[in-house]
Amino acid sequence: MTASTAPAPFAAAFAEPAGSPIRELFPYLSRPGMISLAGGYPSPSLFDAEGLAQAARQALLQGAGALQYGATEGLPALREALALQARERGMQAGAGDILVTTGSQQGFDLLVRVLVEPGDTVLVEVPAYPATLQALRLAQARILPVPMDEHGLQTDALAALLAGLPADQQPKLLYTVPNFSNPRGTLLAAQRRQALVRLALQHGFRVVEDDPYGELRFDGETGTPPPMPPTVRAVGEQLAPADSNPVVYLSSLSKTVAPALRVGWMLADAAVLRRCAVAKQTADLCTSPLTQTVAACYLQSGRYPATVQRARQEYQRRMQALVQGLASGDSGIRCSRPAGGMFVWASLDTRIEPQKLFDAAVAQGVIYVPGKAFYPQDPDLHTLRMSFAAPEVPQIEQAVQRLRTAVQQAG
């Protein structure tokens, strides 16, 4: 043994870091018979395993190209295929405007690195995706919540909030999931997209438009999906001077192809993209060229549209089972029908004690995420998030019955 000094302390943000509040639910998930509405995982039954196996065979035939290091920005074939997706979603994009990221989680992380310093203000629509809140907490950002309603982020409230901020607290960034938000399931209204971009330009902040769910839109009353409003980035193209679009667009293949590829992407102006590429060099050098090649082969195979269509239809059936199940009679749990995505956000009758309901639900064999995980501060405890993506319809029907029983026990 050597005489020793106490080891140097961890960085302040990591002195006693809290893990993900959703991960804290993991121990419950392994209980026999538990039906989980808690996860944010896509349904494995919707993965196109055959198509991906074909794509993998094709990728490995490319030999060294799929096994060696690749450029930090991403493989050319994949950047081309993703730029095409961007154009199909109504945005201007060439391969050179795309940065491939290790999931869209990394896209947000890179933006935080290149933009946010401790104490900087970042606006977040609330309720918000917990990993976004965690990334901002670890970056020691000052998180300012922007309220939402059934049409997404409230731009009037945002304007009032911005008008009241002192000059030294002007925000660097605003984070939003305009299409079928996590957890609220809302679609941001078209006129609010315009208002948001105008506010960004007036106040000089950038908007992170995180869009992993946009393709999972459900049919409207006419039996076909209603048209989507333009992406916030597309609105930025109309309103901002050339090369100074304040909107950075993030998306991912995780919800529509497979999370395990860890292929996300960023579409942004050159100044942002170049800095994120520098940050990515130190973060992981490059996203797996093997999974990038699999992704490129898969997108080129022409199977993607049918895969998305299948996911859209099946998620719609599951969503309906959940929403209709809770709507009939007085369940004590109020929710509205999301127009797409993977989540239903719900409010509890005030007569229900939230912790009692959670305990009763777990005892009944159903689990969801209590709403407090989605608030940076001042949580509305009478809320919760349910995902209908992973369980099959019969399981969802049973989950609804168990929830109803739990409400009776906790009411």
Place this chain on the structure above:
Amino acid sequence: MTASTAPAPFAAAFAEPAGSPIRELFPYLSRPGMISLAGGYPSPSLFDAEGLAQAARQALLQGAGALQYGATEGLPALREALALQARERGMQAGAGDILVTTGSQQGFDLLVRVLVEPGDTVLVEVPAYPATLQALRLAQARILPVPMDEHGLQTDALAALLAGLPADQQPKLLYTVPNFSNPRGTLLAAQRRQALVRLALQHGFRVVEDDPYGELRFDGETGTPPPMPPTVRAVGEQLAPADSNPVVYLSSLSKTVAPALRVGWMLADAAVLRRCAVAKQTADLCTSPLTQTVAACYLQSGRYPATVQRARQEYQRRMQALVQGLASGDSGIRCSRPAGGMFVWASLDTRIEPQKLFDAAVAQGVIYVPGKAFYPQDPDLHTLRMSFAAPEVPQIEQAVQRLRTAVQQAG
């Protein structure tokens, strides 16, 4: 158009970030006939493409498990296989002591996040891997160089340096590549490993032992590889109290299996591992479960030892072609024979003007990395790094001829 304010500034470290100095050489690489000694890429001819294709087929047979999200710490089967590698290298490790990282680049990045705050002192053996220097610059660390000689990091110089540091500048971390360092190719002497751990314990800093090359050791004069000294982490096990080993061990499958898997790993004590897992959640949620499954299947297939053996022998042949080629007569370029790895570090005769030599070499059709890329400050400009890993022996022989011609032109 909307009246607009200038966009919020980037974080200070990203105001005008320099990219990698090695990437700046990329434009030269595409010139016809260029032989590159510049890269750090393993040889694609040594990838076990057949074995990896088998492993990929097996992985995809596992269906959803290889396509879904996975635990942030890594897939259990892979953590088991990597813990076994750690034990084979003489360290204590169970699966729970391993964090799978997206390349060992991410391992270092996570450590910087959880430990280093702007202004913190970090010790780095110099000459050093440029991406390490870049990660520390972006973290706004105060980088203190520790000199090396042919036996690696000089622990006497380190002790003197530490004794002279004021209390408020004590280091948080020390970074070393003890086995066949990049760029210097040195093997850290066994007694220096002991001295290093003692200094770490006395001064309370952690040691990052980055070991991507340790298995690529060459045969000694007896025709078999000489025994390796214990890893620095193994020395830490002997000298430190239980659960406070100051050494964090990083390794990777990039140099021996394939970089495109982006599978690296960290072996560290629980306090470090837990915080790095929290940091990884916000960085990329998890390393690709698809490439993790391929890696696990590959390691379980039993093909790994023969693959490493093939790489070892071939790299030795290439190294010899380079070192012996430069050693005969007066080449003006002095280098010593590395005992393993992928790099030869060389010094130039003072009569040679370094920039003139670089220009002449490029004109002759050979490229290397000028030494200045490997210094945080005060570079020795009469140095350079050559990698013998990627070109075949005949190409290396031709590269040596071209270098000799360039020296004559620049001398």
